Amino acid sequence: MASRLNPYISFTGDAKQAMEFYKGVFGGNLSVHTYGDFGSEAPPGYADKVMHSMLETDNGFTLMCSDNPPGMEYKPGNNFAVSVSGNDADELRGYWDKLSAGGNVSVPLEKQMWGDVFGMCTDKYGVAWMINITPAEG
Template sequence: MTSRLNPYLSFSGNAKQALEFYQQALGGTLDLNTYGGSGAEAPPGYADKIMHGMLETPSGFTLMAADNPPGTELTPGNGFAVSLSGDDAGELRGYWDKLTDGSTVSVPLEKQMWGDVFGMCTDRFGITWMVNITERS
């Protein structure tokens, strides 16, 4: 396997719902491992929480996530964004349309001063997404 860079998202008890939402939006295969399924005794109330989840999409995207372990603080979306970029406008617009369901759009998906089509939203789970469609010259 080659090295890869991918975002790893932390959630406060709703990682499963978030990853299922991202799977609906981006497609792909979702692998979920719970604290209770790890073979060790799960912390109280964590048996069904996600210890590690990974979404691998047909476009080659990998997104990993987990529910924060007990006793750790979570500030969702603070200083973090997931960027989807490329030149397949149809594919990227499709992702945008699905990711913006229930989101707050801070930058509408439209042509920007640098020549590309760009948009930014914060989804219903507090994660900021940026979509950049490279315009061919």
């Protein structure tokens, strides 16, 4: 398998719901493993929390996440965003519509000075997304 780079997002108890939401946006196969899946090894109060989850889509996207583990401080920040780009305008607009619904749009999805259609939003789970649609060749 070739190396790949993909986002890994931490949540504070709603990782499963967030990943089901992202599966509804992007499709694909979702695997979810809770702390309880590993039996008596689950920390107290963590049996139903997500230890690791991975969404793999037919388009080659991979998104991973977990609920923040016990003893690790959760520090949400604005220092990252997940970027999805390409030239399939219908597909990307569909992602935009679903990701921005119930969230906050900081840059509307519209043509930008560099020629692409671009938008930024924060979804209902607090994750920042950038959608960039390049003009189709031909």
